[in-house]
Amino acid sequence: MKVAKEIIGYYIIPVTRVENTKEVTQFILLGLSSTKRLQVPLFIVFVLIYLVDLVGNMGIILLVLLDSQLHTPMYFFLSNLSLVDFGYSTAVMPTVLAGFLKGDGVISYNACAAQMxxxxxxxxxxxxxxxxxxxxxxxxxxxxxxxxxxxxxSVCAGLSTGPSVCGFLNASIHVRITFSLSFCRANVVHHFFCDVPAVMVLSCSDRYVGEMVLVYVASFNIFFALLVILISYIFIFITILKVHSSAGYQKALSTCASHLTAPLFFSKVYRLE
Structure with missing residues (x-):
């Protein structure tokens, strides 16, 4: 195995290039910034963000669990949403924080697959x-x-279990396809975590079929959920327009506006990723 030096920003990063048939055993995440003087401030900022995320989401979950008046389907799904939000931020944030402290962004092959x-x-x-x-x-x-x-x-349990099964299957497909490829070139991931496109582009084998499968799977997941949300809210707004009471109209409209904030914000973040 031959280790070369590649200059990226202010860093001289060791880049593993593997000769013959040997493959890389680790990846290097570029992170958010290569400027050394920004590492500590960024670490502090992201620690605070993570703590706010932890306290906020865990607080919602505990509040729903402890208050019997909140044992309704709406708050059941809200607590599930908080748990999921905490879960995928935890999947990424420790690696980001470690990269700020160490300054090299090295992540092992298996850790990269687990994070993905x-x-x-x-x-x-x-x-x-x-x-x-x-x-x-x-x-x-x-x-x-x-x-x-x-x-x-039983319906609420099914609507909670179904997304879990879909998430497991989707993640399994992504990881299986991505890490079935050969990685025998530069191991520098141009991202702050092991995202599928950022890792797959490093492969030295033919990835056309894998990319097409991932595009179709991701497109189905996104558009199916968006279709359900769109149809549901079309019927909701039609029902709201039929409400003759001014107080009832304003209450229903304000409730739906707050409910719509979550999917709109999530779709915006998903596109940025």
Whole structure:
């Protein structure tokens, strides 16, 4: 194995180039900045962000668990959403913080695969949870008299378990396809975590089929969830427009506006990734 030196920003990063048939055993994450003087300030900022995320999400979960008045489908899904949000931020943040402290961004082959798996699993689960929440809002607004009969405990459990299964399968497909490729060139990942496109582009084998499969799988996951959300809120807004009471109209509209914030924010972040 031959180790070369590659200058990136202010760093001289060792880049593993493997001769013959040997493959890389580790990757190097470039991170958010290569400027040394920014490493400590960025570390502090991201520690604070992570602590706020931890306290906020765990606080929501504990509040829902301890308050019996919040044992409703809406807050059940909200606590699940908080758990998922904490999960995929935890899958990424420790590596980012370690990169700030060490300054090299080195991550092992297996750790990179594990990070990719958990991030993809939690992100996919959140995607389908938002669709489940949209259906719950539809049932609450459009069929209020049948809401308790529609959103039973078994239905809520199924709408929570389904996204988990989809997340596991989607993450398994992503990791299996990505790490079945050969990596025998530069091991520098131009990202701050092991995301699928950033790692796959380093492969020295033919990745066309794998890329097409991943595109189709990701497109199905995103557009199926968006379709469920869109259809649910079309019916919700139609129902709201039929409300004759001014107070009821404003209450329903404000509730739906707050509910729509989560999927819109998630879709924006997903596109940025």
């Amino acid at each position: 798996f958990f991030f993809a699993a939690f992100a996919t689960r959140e995607n389908f949870l938002l669709a489940a929440m949209a259906y719950d809002h539809y049932a609450a607004v459009c069929t209020p008299l049948h809401y308790t009969a529609t959103m039973t405990t």
